[in-house]
Amino acid sequence: MPLVVQKYGGTSVGDAERIATVARRVVETRKAGNDVIVVVSAMGQTTDELIQLATTISSQPGGREMDMLLTAGERISMALLAMAIKDMGVEAASLTGSQAGILTDSSHGEAKITAIRGDRVRQYLDEGLVVIVAGFQGVDPESRDVTTLGRGGSDTTAVALAAVLGADVCEIYTDVDGVFTADPRVVGTARKLDEVSYEDMLELAGAGTGVLMARSVEFARRYGIPLHVRSSFHNGVGTWIKEKAMEETVITGIAQDTSAAKVTVQGVPDQPGIAAGLFGALAAEDVDVDMIVQNVSTEGHTDISFTVAKEHLDKAKSAAEAIMPELGAVGLDVDPEIAKVSLVGAGMRNHPGVAADMFKVLAERDINISMISTSAIRVSCVIDSGRSDEAVRALHDYYLPAEANA
Amino acid sequence: MPLVVQKYGGTSVGDAERIATVARRVVETRKAGNDVIVVVSAMGQTTDELIQLATTISSQPGGREMDMLLTAGERISMALLAMAIKDMGVEAASLTGSQAGILTDSSHGEAKITAIRGDRVRQYLDEGLVVIVAGFQGVDPESRDVTTLGRGGSDTTAVALAAVLGADVCEIYTDVDGVFTADPRVVGTARKLDEVSYEDMLELAGAGTGVLMARSVEFARRYGIPLHVRSSFHNGVGTWIKEKAMEETVITGIAQDTSAAKVTVQGVPDQPGIAAGLFGALAAEDVDVDMIVQNVSTEGHTDISFTVAKEHLDKAKSAAEAIMPELGAVGLDVDPEIAKVSLVGAGMRNHPGVAADMFKVLAERDINISMISTSAIRVSCVIDSGRSDEAVRALHDYYLPAEANA
Numbered sequence: 001m002p003l004v005v006q007k008y009g010g011t012s013v014g015d016a017e018r019i020a021t022v023a024r025r026v027v028e029t030r031k032a033g034n035d036v037i038v039v040v041s042a043m044g045q046t047t048d049e050l051i052q053l054a055t056t057i058s059s060q061p062g063g064r065e066m067d068m069l070l071t072a073g074e075r076i077s078m079a080l081l082a083m084a085i086k087d088m089g090v091e092a093a094s095l096t097g098s099q100a101g102i103l104t105d106s107s108h109g110e111a112k113i114t115a116i117r118g119d120r121v122r123q124y125l126d127e128g129l130v131v132i133v134a135g136f137q138g139v140d141p142e143s144r145d146v147t148t149l150g151r152g153g154s155d156t157t158a159v160a161l162a163a164v165l166g167a168d169v170c171e172i173y174t175d176v177d178g179v180f181t182a183d184p185r186v187v188g189t190a191r192k193l194d195e196v197s198y199e200d201m202l203e204l205a206g207a208g209t210g211v212l213m214a215r216s217v218e219f220a221r222r223y224g225i226p227l228h229v230r231s232s233f234h235n236g237v238g239t240w241i242k243e244k245a246m247e248e249t250v251i252t253g254i255a256q257d258t259s260a261a262k263v264t265v266q267g268v269p270d271q272p273g274i275a276a277g278l279f280g281a282l283a284a285e286d287v288d289v290d291m292i293v294q295n296v297s298t299e300g301h302t303d304i305s306f307t308v309a310k311e312h313l314d315k316a317k318s319a320a321e322a323i324m325p326e327l328g329a330v331g332l333d334v335d336p337e338i339a340k341v342s343l344v345g346a347g348m349r350n351h352p353g354v355a356a357d358m359f360k361v362l363a364e365r366d367i368n369i370s371m372i373s374t375s376a377i378r379v380s381c382v383i384d385s386g387r388s389d390e391a392v393r394a395l396h397d398y399y400l401p402a403e404a405n406a
Numbered sequence: 407m408p409l410v411v412q413k414y415g416g417t418s419v420g421d422a423e424r425i426a427t428v429a430r431r432v433v434e435t436r437k438a439g440n441d442v443i444v445v446v447s448a449m450g451q452t453t454d455e456l457i458q459l460a461t462t463i464s465s466q467p468g469g470r471e472m473d474m475l476l477t478a479g480e481r482i483s484m485a486l487l488a489m490a491i492k493d494m495g496v497e498a499a500s501l502t503g504s505q506a507g508i509l510t511d512s513s514h515g516e517a518k519i520t521a522i523r524g525d526r527v528r529q530y531l532d533e534g535l536v537v538i539v540a541g542f543q544g545v546d547p548e549s550r551d552v553t554t555l556g557r558g559g560s561d562t563t564a565v566a567l568a569a570v571l572g573a574d575v576c577e578i579y580t581d582v583d584g585v586f587t588a589d590p591r592v593v594g595t596a597r598k599l600d601e602v603s604y605e606d607m608l609e610l611a612g613a614g615t616g617v618l619m620a621r622s623v624e625f626a627r628r629y630g631i632p633l634h635v636r637s638s639f640h641n642g643v644g645t646w647i648k649e650k651a652m653e654e655t656v657i658t659g660i661a662q663d664t665s666a667a668k669v670t671v672q673g674v675p676d677q678p679g680i681a682a683g684l685f686g687a688l689a690a691e692d693v694d695v696d697m698i699v700q701n702v703s704t705e706g707h708t709d710i711s712f713t714v715a716k717e718h719l720d721k722a723k724s725a726a727e728a729i730m731p732e733l734g735a736v737g738l739d740v741d742p743e744i745a746k747v748s749l750v751g752a753g754m755r756n757h758p759g760v761a762a763d764m765f766k767v768l769a770e771r772d773i774n775i776s777m778i779s780t781s782a783i784r785v786s787c788v789i790d791s792g793r794s795d796e797a798v799r800a801l802h803d804y805y806l807p808a809e810a811n812a
Contacts, residue, residue, distance in 0.1 A: 016462045050482065056422045058489035065492070068500050069485035072478040076456065079475035083464035086471070094474050099550065120550070144505065144526070 004029055005170040007039040007135065007158035012173050012232040013077045014044035022232065023084035026130060030090050035125045037165065039135045039158040040081055042073025063108045067148045071096070074134035082132050092130040095120065097137035098146060102157065104138035110150035111138055116164040133161060152213030159216045163223035170225050172212065173232035178239030179204070179211055182254040182396045186389045189402040193253065195240045199346050200252040203378040207342035208257025217241065250347035250354065251399040256392050257340045258385050260290060260307040262370070263316055267330035270302045274327055278304060281323040287316045291373045291382065305371060307382065310336060338370070339388035342380040343395065355379045361398050367391050409573040410435055413445040413541065413564035417581045418638040419483045420450035428638065429490035432536055436496050441531045443571065445541045445564040446487055448479025469514045473554045477502070480540035488538050498536040501526065503543035504552060508563065510544035516556035517544055522570040539567060558619025565622045569629035576631050578618065579638035584645030585610065585617055588660040588802045592795045595808040599659065601646045605752050606658040609784040613748035614663025623647065656753035656760065657805040662798050663746045664791050666696060666713040668776070669722055673736030676708045680733055684710060687729040693722045697779045697788065711777060713788065716742060744776070745794030748786040749801065761785045767804050773797050
């Protein structure tokens with residue numbers, strides 16, 4: 001019997017009525033002759049509400065107890081979904097991450113899955129049950145403590161279960177219709193992609209396309225699990241993410257990300273060890289650095305700019321300030337008003353002019369580029385956040401014009 | 407180091423501020439040189455809200471998934487309490503029922519504790535942690551499913567942990583000051599008891615005194631754990647429940663219970679096997695029957711009356727109706743407007759006139775008694791629920807007059 005893994009996010013199980021809708025879809029899938037594993041997130045805003053409650057109680061909530069707290073959220077949604085499915089005459093059972101054998105390391109709040117003991121899930125499937133698994137959570141087998149997987153954790157749970165249990169497809173249900181060539185709220189002519197390669201999807205996710213986290217795409221790629229990103233509100237086909245998209249377009253999509261801030265350390269001596277000292281200090285504070293640009297040296301001194309997630313900005317700033325004397329830097333500048341705009345497409349490997357065209361499109365609109373980073377299949381520019389939507393529209397018109405779709 | 411088990415109910419952890427109050431008390435107890443295990447219920451109305459949610463989703467919620475759902479409640483309160491305690495500089499860790507090794511049978515919703523594997527709790531205590539354990543929940547080791555213990559389950563968790571880990575005392579924190587000679591909302595002269603024997607407390611609990619369930623008192627008695635029922639709002643001494651109260655009073659207290667309903671099966675043949683047939687049928691439907699009275703036979707026919715919890719009334723009625731033809735009964739009467747008023751006191755063993763006095767006190771006020779049941783240390787009368795408060799006041803005035811306390 002084919003095995004389907006379905007993942008439903010918090011919006012899809014936001015209230016009793018939506019849980020019933022999800023239950024109907026699960027029952028249909030089961031009755032169509034599939035084994036079904038369902039991975040669920042916590043209902044709607046539950047996780048945010050629990051975090052809020054914790055911050056009123058503790059000045060430094062986090063770690064073990066925060067994970068214990070947050071995992072209550074999926075417990076509620078999965079039990080309710082199991083009840084709804086059983087009420088429709090299909091046998092179902094819910095399992096916590098721990099019960100489903102999802103083993104992780106001990107990094108509370110951002111644990112990595114180290115192994116999955118799939119025997120209990122397999123046994124339930126063999127008994128004919130729909131198995132509902134709590135997303136976002138696991139257990140550290142050393143301490144036997146409950147852990148959470150951090151942002152996008154439920155997607156990771158779904159893809160990892162699909163990999164270990166050899167699913168035929170992992171369906172990611174969401175409140176959008178699939179992956180688009182650009183954010184349709186920004187670009188009116190943006191269109192849904194029928195297929196995206198893992199490789200392009202990884203770059204799109206890394207560049208700010210919010211549908212999927214890079215982490216779960218990477219997991220799917222490694223184990224060759226086809227992902228189907230689709231709407232939980234209707235039955236239409238969404239976007240398939242697979243080894244190789246059928247036809248390789250030059251540009252697959254345009255992503256933007258306004259969640260980062262830029263930090264510039266000014267006037268550091270242009271000598272070996274400076275970058276190592278700075279980024280070592282940032283890493284020691286667990287600051288994730290995305291782009292790094294070092295200006296050309298003027299009279300033996302240079303500026304180093306980097307971007308970090310806005311929520312890491314305070315940590316980054318104090319870590320950089322602390323090490324400035326040691327580096328011999330003369331100043332520190334912070335700019336939270338930035339946007340990263342990225343072109344993604346595996347086809348650009350064979351089209352060397354892509355980056356130059358991108359700079360030209362932006363220049364024609366007088367949009368200043370403050371940082372550039374590239375990979376083999378992506379070009380990203382950091383610009384002023386106020387010009388971000390305009391830049392994305394201009395790039396979409398140039399690389400993915402509406403008439404090409406007609 | 408002395409070991410104290412403290413149990414806090416839902417009201418005591420009802421919001422962030424109350425959780426902080428509980429945390430302060432735990433920290434004080436710890437700093438006074440005790441090992442501390444804290445057992446918590448779900449916050450305020452959480453459990454009722456989750457049940458409500460389940461009934462909107464499923465026509466027949468219950469069993470495994472209901473237990474999975476409800477156990478989210480303690481998860482939240484215990485994690486928040488652990489955070490609050492840690493925030494005050496004392497190390498703490500929370501454990502689910504399963505993690506704390508609380509093993510049960512498989513009766514979802516009303517599981518019985520079969521064993522406690524206390525090694526993880528013991529290890530945490532040895533490491534100097536305050537250990538917070540989710541009340542009301544356990545795990546069935548056969549199916550590895552989460553279970554709940556039913557009404558009063560958190561008290562049972564606390565007493566059972568105290569027994570297995572050899573605690574010096576089990577403190578039950580509640581929103582009243584202790585155990586009273588009668589409900590102080592009904593009897594103005596009711597007074598707090600400093601000590602009650604297990605035996606009297608068992609009868610009081612069975613007769614409707616709501617502070618503690620008979621089940622946890624029985625557990626404490628069997629393992630000789632002193633219970634201290636006290637207020638979570640101040641530091642005053644509450645009521646100690648121990649093997650033997652220091653002086654044995656004739657009457658310890660007066661209890662009332664308006665949670666039951668009376669069912670009368672009319673005109674059954676007065677012959678062997680009738681009661682067995684009727685109560686066998688009720689047991690098969692899991693109806694808990696409290697009192698049973700069979701009237702004297704008139705011309706070979708008799709009436710059988712019994713009381714059941716109001717929430718079991720529908721089940722009881724349909725079970726009785728179904729078996730009526732087989733029993734040859736001629737009618738069925740149901741009365742939900744009843745109250746059971748009980749005198750409790752181990753001293754009444756040596757005072758044979760107690761029951762007769764009780765009937766006289768009620769008769770003087772023209773309060774009709776429809777059923778009577780007695781044990782060695784309790785006399786209970788079923789009366790009209792509208793007269794219940796009046797009866798309790800009259801009995802308290804007679805047996806426990808205010809001047810006796812002066």
